[in-house]
Amino acid sequence: MPGRRGTWARLGLMAGPVVFFAVFFGYPVAAIVGRGLHEDGRWQWGRFGEVLGDPDILRVLWFTVWQAAASTALTLAVALPGAWVFARLDFPGKRLLRAVVTVPFVLPTVVAGSAFLALAGRGGVLDEWFGVRLDTSVWAILLAHVFFNYAVVVRTVGGFWAQLDPRQEEAARMLGAGRLAAWRRVTLPALAPSLGAAALIVYLFTFTSFGVIQVLGGPRYATLEVEIYRQTEALLQLPTAAVLTLVQFAAVAVLLAVHARSVRRRESALRLVPAEQTAHRPAGAGQWTVLAGVLTVVALLLVAPLAVLVQRAFQGPDGWSLAWFRALGRESASGTFAVPPVEAIGNSLSYAAAATGIALLIGVSAAAALTLPGSRRGTGRAARAGRLVRGFDALLMLPLGTSAVTVGFGFLIALDEPPLDLRSSWILVPLAQALVGVPFVIRTMVPVLRSVDVRLREAAAVLGASPLRAWREVDLPLVRRAVLVSAGFAFAVSLGEFGATVFIARPDAPTLPVAVARMLGRAGEAHYGQAMALSTILMLVCAGVLLALERVRTPGQGEF
Amino acid sequence: MHTMTTHARRAVAASTAVLALALVATACSGSSGGEDSRTVTLVTHDSFAASKGVLRQFTQETGYKVRVLRGGDAGAAVNQAVLNKDNPQGDVFFGVDNTLLSRPLDEGVFAPYRAKGLEKVPERYQADKGRHRVTPVDTGEVCVNYDRAYFAKKHLDPPRTLDDLTKPRYRNLLVTENAATSSPGLAFLLATVDRYGTKGWQGYWKKLRANGAEVVDGWEQAYNDRFSGSRGGKGKGDKPLVVSYASSPPVEVVDAKPKPKQAPTGIAEDTCFRQTEYAGLLKGAGNAKGGKALLDFLLGKRFQEDLPLQMFVRPVRADAKLPELFTRYGQEPDDPATLPPQKIADNREQWIKTWTSLAVK
Numbered sequence: 058m059p060g061r062r063g064t065w066a067r068l069g070l071m072a073g074p075v076v077f078f079a080v081f082f083g084y085p086v087a088a089i090v091g092r093g094l095h096e097d098g099r100w101q102w103g104r105f106g107e108v109l110g111d112p113d114i115l116r117v118l119w120f121t122v123w124q125a126a127a128s129t130a131l132t133l134a135v136a137l138p139g140a141w142v143f144a145r146l147d148f149p150g151k152r153l154l155r156a157v158v159t160v161p162f163v164l165p166t167v168v169a170g171s172a173f174l175a176l177a178g179r180g181g182v183l184d185e186w187f188g189v190r191l192d193t194s195v196w197a198i199l200l201a202h203v204f205f206n207y208a209v210v211v212r213t214v215g216g217f218w219a220q221l222d223p224r225q226e227e228a229a230r231m232l233g234a235g236r237l238a239a240w241r242r243v244t245l246p247a248l249a250p251s252l253g254a255a256a257l258i259v260y261l262f263t264f265t266s267f268g269v270i271q272v273l274g275g276p277r278y279a280t281l282e283v284e285i286y287r288q289t290e291a292l293l294q295l296p297t298a299a300v301l302t303l304v305q306f307a308a309v310a311v312l313l314a315v316h317a318r319s320v321r322r323r324e325s326a327l328r329l330v331p332a333e334q335t336a337h338r339p340a341g342a343g344q345w346t347v348l349a350g351v352l353t354v355v356a357l358l359l360v361a362p363l364a365v366l367v368q369r370a371f372q373g374p375d376g377w378s379l380a381w382f383r384a385l386g387r388e389s390a391s392g393t394f395a396v397p398p399v400e401a402i403g404n405s406l407s408y409a410a411a412a413t414g415i416a417l418l419i420g421v422s423a424a425a426a427l428t429l430p431g432s433r434r435g436t437g438r439a440a441r442a443g444r445l446v447r448g449f450d451a452l453l454m455l456p457l458g459t460s461a462v463t464v465g466f467g468f469l470i471a472l473d474e475p476p477l478d479l480r481s482s483w484i485l486v487p488l489a490q491a492l493v494g495v496p497f498v499i500r501t502m503v504p505v506l507r508s509v510d511v512r513l514r515e516a517a518a519v520l521g522a523s524p525l526r527a528w529r530e531v532d533l534p535l536v537r538r539a540v541l542v543s544a545g546f547a548f549a550v551s552l553g554e555f556g557a558t559v560f561i562a563r564p565d566a567p568t569l570p571v572a573v574a575r576m577l578g579r580a581g582e583a584h585y586g587q588a589m590a591l592s593t594i595l596m597l598v599c600a601g602v603l604l605a606l607e608r609v610r611t612p613g614q615g616e617f
Numbered sequence: 618m619h620t621m622t623t624h625a626r627r628a629v630a631a632s633t634a635v636l637a638l639a640l641v642a643t644a645c646s647g648s649s650g651g652e653d654s655r656t657v658t659l660v661t662h663d664s665f666a667a668s669k670g671v672l673r674q675f676t677q678e679t680g681y682k683v684r685v686l687r688g689g690d691a692g693a694a695v696n697q698a699v700l701n702k703d704n705p706q707g708d709v710f711f712g713v714d715n716t717l718l719s720r721p722l723d724e725g726v727f728a729p730y731r732a733k734g735l736e737k738v739p740e741r742y743q744a745d746k747g748r749h750r751v752t753p754v755d756t757g758e759v760c761v762n763y764d765r766a767y768f769a770k771k772h773l774d775p776p777r778t779l780d781d782l783t784k785p786r787y788r789n790l791l792v793t794e795n796a797a798t799s800s801p802g803l804a805f806l807l808a809t810v811d812r813y814g815t816k817g818w819q820g821y822w823k824k825l826r827a828n829g830a831e832v833v834d835g836w837e838q839a840y841n842d843r844f845s846g847s848r849g850g851k852g853k854g855d856k857p858l859v860v861s862y863a864s865s866p867p868v869e870v871v872d873a874k875p876k877p878k879q880a881p882t883g884i885a886e887d888t889c890f891r892q893t894e895y896a897g898l899l900k901g902a903g904n905a906k907g908g909k910a911l912l913d914f915l916l917g918k919r920f921q922e923d924l925p926l927q928m929f930v931r932p933v934r935a936d937a938k939l940p941e942l943f944t945r946y947g948q949e950p951d952d953p954a955t956l957p958p959q960k961i962a963d964n965r966e967q968w969i970k971t972w973t974s975l976a977v978k
């Protein structure tokens with residue numbers, strides 16, 4: 058009865074993640090939504106009609122939907138050549154470049170938003186060189202979304218593309234197909250599922266965009282996420298916020314369902330080859346042009362804003378200096394903090410380490426549950442189990458599509474009774490960060506775990522190894538690198554988490570993004586300079602982590 | 618059968634271990650210092666700051682250690698206190714200003730206590746006179762700031778009043794913040810409501826918009842990126858007028874060496890709105906005695922004189938001395954606008970809606 062045994066083991070593995078999500082996500086969110094919709098002893102479903110009938114809310118909904126679609130299309134258009142370059146070309150500094158393009162993705166939006174203004178805003182790079190200013194138009198939002206999500210496309214599509222056997226396209230060319238036709242009829246269909254997956258992830262991120270809209274959107278534009286924040290934080294209109302939260306949940310659930318479907322399609326039998334074999338030195342004017350074009354886009358769109366941040370960090374009161382970095386170590390005369398700002402680095406690192414630990418525990422057991430033999434497809438009970446597993450998969454992605462203010466306020470009203478009175482506990486910070494980190498761990502681990510040949514495990518079992526021993530001797534060595542990579546990603550994402558942390562970090566123990574935001578909120582050159590210096594440190598730490606990940610890259614195709 | 622059970626048991630055991638670990642971690646941290654009667658817990662917003670020496674003095678005088686909790690901006694902090702009113706996280710809440718005061722008062726978040734030293738506080742700051750549910754702690758104004766260098770270069774007098782801002786010579790010079798999301802933005806809107814009345818302010822904003830006033834979302838952008846007088850922006854900003862705080866000019870010179878004769882920026886005196894911040898004893902506080910001691914301390918001279926350089930606001934105590942930075946570079950507007958908290962609470966949403974359609978759309 059292998060089916061039963063699989064089911065039990067799976068349920069066992071799922072128990073941890075399920076309880077974790079129920080206690081630290083489901084319960085708080087349900088509590089805050091319930092507080093909004095449950096009034097005078099009954100459920101106020103009529104609120105839906107009221108809220109969704111408001112023309113202002115409808116405008117917000119419409120803007121949310123179309124800007125996400127436009128951002129996704131633009132990101133794909135800009136990043137696809139990049140994906141090709143990373144997949145097929147080999148050039149010095151490729152690893153560094155791949156780490157660099159990922160930095161914006163893990164940077165907190167407070168930092169990246171102000172960096173982006175330095176590019177596209179007034180007096181920014183584009184303004185000075187081409188007289189183009191985008192800070193007041195919707196283009197700024199779209200471009201900023203490209204800036205953030207470039208890495209998603211390059212990593213998801215590029216990672217897969219690198220493993221597509223180029224000989225299939227070459228064969229089509231030999232048989233007389235033109236270059237375009239061969240690409241369109243051979244490569245594109247093979248790429249389609251990963252393109253779809255990348256597009257959906259970008260759509261999900263831009264649909265729930267918050268920081269970018271706050272910094273660049275000005276008062277004219279608001280997404281659903283911004284409106285939820287405004288209704289909760291500024292107006293304490295919990296009923297409206299609750300309705301909008303449920304609407305966003307529904308939208309995100311649909312996106313995730315479509316995503317899960319496309320992921321399954323991607324697992325269809327394609328001949329994959331190791332990525333190292335498909336990349337080659339650029340040859341011919343065409344390939345050099347594409348490479349140069351991609352490098353220019355990366356330099357202008359991704360590196361320039363970050364470079365401006367660094368430049369400002371080193372520009373002291375009288376020219377170049379380390380003044381702002383030195384100031385970080387002092388308890389300033391103007392007490393923006395109770396502690397020297399440099400302590401934020403230590404806080405961030407220890408919170409992120411704890412968050413990584415939690416995310417790994419939860420994420421790895423979830424990924425193991427998702428990939429246990431028998432969890433893919435089948436009939437009858439196996440099919441039911443498959444559906445259960447996919448639902449579980451989507452559940453774990455849900456925090457990515459949930460407003461941080463909803464979670465933050467939910468924590469506050471739900472986790473307020475012993476033994477779970479965590480409102481004033483430091484552990485809330487890593488817990489909130491782990492919620493965001495877990496999906497990354499799962500998405501990195503699942504493809505690698507799936508690629509472990511079942512027969513190896515079976516052979517081990519036949520030779521008398523216990524399941525645990527088989528796992529330790531067979532699976533672990535194969536997935537160790539994936540664990541490292543997902544730990545690194547969870548760490549970087551935790552470092553950059555801002556939305557939830559700002560609600561729960563103590564004023565005397567700020568993290569780096571919280572400290573940067575607080576510095577930016579104060580007048581004066583010194584605060585601004587120190588904000589830039591802290592941002593530079595944060596950026597370097599993130600880049601360092603990502604570069605280290607490049608060295609332990611897994612052979613399988615992770616999604617991020 | 619045997620392998621099935623061991624396998625399943627192992628999986629379950631592993632998951633249980635994960636959970637147990639999480640719970641142990643949370644339990645350990647959760648219980649520390651919660652009910653300790655030697656600790657008094659201050660719930661506040663992200664901008665709260667006090668010198669270490671001052672808090673140490675409180676501990677020496679009273680024996681209580683201060684634990685400072687929770688971040689988020691002022692609006693979030695107040696709302697959190699409202700949501701937690703039956704089961705407060707601490708003993709004292711600090712940081713609700715007059716634009717938000719009605720909400721926690723109506724919801725019954727605070728227990729009355731008359732702090733020592735209240736008689737030294739001028740009446741204009743005492744919003745809950747007679748009932749003492751909240752104690753005023755600090756005050757400050759939101760005002761239009763101007764860039765001295767710009768107006769000197771143009772041989773133009775900087776504006777003084779709200780009316781001035783609609784005059785052609787100040788066309789396209791002002792940047793302000795979104796009243797829906799930014800606290801200074803809302804304060805500026807309230808200044809115009811107080812000055813022109815509940816019927817007249819819409820007309821003023823039409824004129825202001827026609828005169829090229831620009832609205833951005835947050836203070837950070839308005840001040841750091843757009844305002845030409847902020848040194849953080851390296852003078853690259855394009856707007857010489859910005860809605861900011863009366864304390865922004867002294868803050869501009871806080872770390873400057875050598876100290877200039879004059880702050881690089883100034884305030885337009887008749888454009889100001891007063892924001893006063895209050896503290897209160899949380900109803901149901903675990904350590905009410907300690908909380909009362911802390912309220913006394915917040916109104917005490919030592920803390921009041923420490924305030925300005927920590928949070929860039931002025932003390933409410935009349936006999937607290939201002940630091941030189943404020944007396945030399947700062948300016949205290951004579952008669953700033955203000956509105957009763959109840960009136961703000963009743964109209965806020967409608968005003969913001971109308972304002973959005975007038976100033977933004």
